[in-house]
Amino acid sequence: MAETTTTTTSQPLKPKPKKRKSRLTLKQSKYLFVYSCLLLPLIFYITIRFYPTLYTFNIGFREWNILSPEKPFVGMENYVALAQDPVFRKSLWNTLIFIVFGVSGQVVIGLAIALLLQRINKFVGVFRVIYFIPYVTSIVAVSWVFRWLFMNNGIINEFLVNIGIPPQLFLNSPDQAIYIIIGTMVWQALGFQMVIFLAGLENIPKMFYEAAEVDGANSWHKFKSVTLPLLNPTIVFSVVIGSINFIQVSFTQVVNMSVNAAGGPLHSTITIVVYIYQLAFRQYSMGLASAATVILFLIVLAITIFQMKVLSRKFDY
Amino acid sequence: MKKRFLHVLVLALILLLAACGGDSDTGGDSGTSDNGGDSSSGEGTSDGESAGEGEIVEIEYWQYHFDSKVKLIDELIEEFEEANPGIKVKHTTFPYDQYNERVAAQVPAGRGPDVINLFYGWVPRYVDSGYLQPLPQDAFPHDEIESEFFPMVEAVKLDGEYWTIPTAVRTLALFYNKDLFAEAGLDPDSPPTTWDELVEYSIALTKRDNNNRLQQAGMAWEPSQQGHHWFRDALLYQAGGQGLSDDRKTILWDSTPAGLEAFKYWLDFPTTHGVAERDFYTDDVTAFRTGHAAMNVDGSFRIGTLQNDAPNFEWATAPLPMKDHRSTQSSFWSNGITSGVEGAKLDAAVKFLQFLTTDEVMERWLDEIGELPAKESVALQDKYLNHEIYGAFMEQLPYANAHFFVDESQERDLVIQAVDRVLLQNVSPEEAFEELVEETQKLFDNYWANR
Incomplete structure (x- = not known):
């Protein structure tokens, strides 16, 4: 190996490059170019994403008030503290609620809209645009519009009273606030889900439906036995993306829609990312925040593996 | 043949990696040398020249971004540099929301300001982290600080040292809408002065519609804004209660019945009296500004906002209504010197701080920013005490309290939580208050245990 290496290293330096050059065919040099291009993002990824991630694991075992130069090693203390922290447990539970209700709502309604849109011939474009607009609207703007709609003396309470x-407390209520935030997020993500499902539906060959009709299947049977199984990869994709989205992106909505901008009232809307932010940049406990981040990482990993293994069964006809 | 190609490929990749590595190294080097160049050129000139001629020393000043403060500090720096030709001050600002994060991010990088502007409630954390150095006693003698400045400044005295010094302070007072007073048949020139009057007035100023929904709040009421300060530093003391023990280790809120009395009085506005609602028109400031709340307890820092927005009604300010005693909450931003600063830079930083705490700067600070002078002799001049807007804030300064925060955001959250427990979970005020004292005490225990 070492020998070949030395010979090859000297290759470009040899006085007669003509012969060597011919060894790299056009195709090979093309690959070389492609791989070297791909390397740059990889290096970026390693230094900007991967190294800090590993560093987070390290900090998770240390006590570090972000301002002080010392970071004493404390072993599992941060994890024990988190396990005993009721707010952290609450944030885990809320994150679960966000995922379960948010993702299922998003997938079911998104699929329903896609199925309906597939059936109509007129104004398809208009409807697609209408459903997609929320997705490209600023999250902060949407959050505040919903916040005003659900204000004590906002239009929705006005309607209820009439x-x-x-009148309801809505965002001020520890029981209702989280579902209003989930609803807002579902509404906003619908456009994206709709596009994915429309693409998935296009890919189902018409002949399956024709064959099913010949067998006398009604629409429900067609949906259950043809559409749903063949749409499975799309559903898995959208569930995975949706779950990760609900874990990560919930931050902006919660911060903008919760009454104290920090997951209130009474921590009823706090999610794990919001809590990590508070630990790190409000309380400056970087050790605790890093430990919580590691736990979040493990959860995302587990969810993804579970969904890949369990939900992505292949159907073939 | 194929194998050979593979070798070439692998080798090329390694070479490329090495090259890139080299590139990024050199990139990194040049980057650091650039940055280093900047700072070291600053340091270089300062060090070199302080060693040689002592000509130009550059110090860096950080504060959060607040337009009028940025503008005034820029002007002041210019004047300061003119008066002190050997000193240059670099002024850097950050958005308020990100201020602590930016500071924190610069610490591991070993860079940062020489003089920094900090909220007094953050000072204990910065002191604990070793970020600040005590103010040199020859330039800022303790007896001078204690005789000239208002007593609230002692909130930044830790371990027997003053760590920061303010130019200006703020207090809470009652803002009221004169038009709504007149409409309700109340005299716009005699605002409520006692607890009972405040309740009577707010009841008279409250309007509800046919469905019994609040249309106009007599009192804006927002625990997450100034509400928690009002309770902690004003109502509690007004009822005769106590804040902290002298060693600042024990919360004394429940040591007399006054604490619970203040807590209940405060909570009665939205509950018993029904004259207020949380998040009414999103927050207290908006509600007051749009004329949906007739009165609000807010800080002197709101004067500028209200004057700029020029709401279409007449408003005025009054000292906080009192019970057995007078009290209001006060807070301040103050300037400190970071721990690494020494030699010529330290001298320059001290000079800059002395300049920022002169009587003249304090008066200009009030004129242009609306924050109150931190020195008694400057603040308690007749022209200020009789001022129609500032007067109410000024006259309260001598008895204003600044709570010693060990963790401002967590202590605030605990008060909000106690309020939520009562308003949303039907917990009795007694129980919520007890929890509040207990949980706050835990924060203090934790703080002192780590010192």
Whole structure:
């Protein structure tokens, strides 16, 4: 190996490059170019993403108030502290609620809209645009519009009072706030889900439906036995993306929609990312925040593996 | 043949990696040398010249971004540099939200300011981290600080040293809408002065619609804004309660019945009296500004906002309504010197701090920013005490309290939590108050245990 290396190193330096050059065919040099181009993002990824990630694992075992130069090693203390922290447990539980209700709502409604849009012939473009606009609207703007809609004396309470229902606390209520935030997120992500499902539906060959019709299947049977199984890879994709999205992106919505901008009232809307931010940049406990980040990493990993293994069964006809 | 190609490929990759590595190394080098160049050129000139001629020393000043403060500091720096030809001051600002993060991010990099502007509630954390150095006693003698400045400045005295010094301070007072007073048949020139009057007035100023929904709040009420300060540093002392023990280790809120009395009085506004609602028109400031709340307890820093926005009604300020005693909350931003600063730079930093705490700068600070002078002799001049807007804030300064925060954001969250427990979970005020004292005490225990 070493020998070949030395010979090859000297190759470009040899006085007669003509012969050597011919060894790299056009195709090979093309590959060389492609690989070297791909390397740059890899290096970027390693230094900007991968190294800090590993560093986070390290900090998770240390006590570090971000301002001080010392970072004493404390072993598992941060993890023990988190396990005993009721707010952290609450944030885990809330994150679970976000994923379960958010992702299922998003997938079911997104699929329903895609199925409906597939059936109509007129104004398809208009509807697609209408459903997609929220997705490209700023999250902060959407959050504040919903916040005003659900204000104590906002338009929704006005409506409720007019039809004889007592006004609700909505975002001020520890029981309702989280579902309003989830609803806002679902509404906003619908456009994206719709596009994915429309693409998935296009890929299902018509002949399966024709064959099913010949067998006398009604629409429900067609949906259950043809559409759903063949759409499975799309559903898995959208569930995985949706879950990760709900874990990560919930931050902006929660910060903008919760009454104290920090997951209130009474931590009822706090998610794990919001709590990590608070630990790191409000309380400056970088050790605790890093430990919580590692736990979040493990959760995302587990969810992804679970969804890949369990949900991505292949159907073939 | 194929194998050979593979070798070439692998080798090329290694070479490329090495090259890139080299590139990024050199890139990194040049980057650091650039940055280093900047700072070291600063240091170089300062060190070199302080060693040689002592001509130009550059110090860096950091504060958060608040337009009028940035503008005034820029002007002041210019004047300071003119008066001290050997000193240059570099002024850097960051958005308020990111201020601590930016500071924190610069610490591991070993860079940062020489003089830094900090909220007094953050000072203990910065002191603990070894980020600040005590103010040199020859330039800032303790007896001078204690005789000239308002007593609240002692909040930044830790371990027997002053770590920062303010130019200006702020207090809370009652803002009220004169038009709504007149509309409700109240005299716009005699605002409420006692606890009971405040309740009577707010009831008179409250309007509800046919469905019993709040249309106009007599009192804006927002625990997450100034509300928690109002309770902690004003109501509690007004009822005769105590804040902290002298060693600052024990919360004394529940040592007399006054604490619970203040807590209940405060909570009665949205509950018993029904004259307020949380998040009414999103927050207290908006509600007051749009004329949906007739009164609000807010800080002197809101004067500028209100004057700029020029709401279409007449408003005025009054000292906080009192019970057995007078009290208000005060807070301040203050300037300190970071720990690495020494030699000529330290002298320059001290001079700059002395300049920022002169009487003249304090008066200009009030004129242009609206924050109150931190020195008694400057603040308690007749022209200020009789000022129609500032007067109420000034006259409260001598008895204003600045709570010693061990963790400002967590202590605030605990008060909000106690309020939520009562308002949303029907917990009795007694129980919520007890929890509040207990949890806050835990924060203090934790803080002192780590020192």
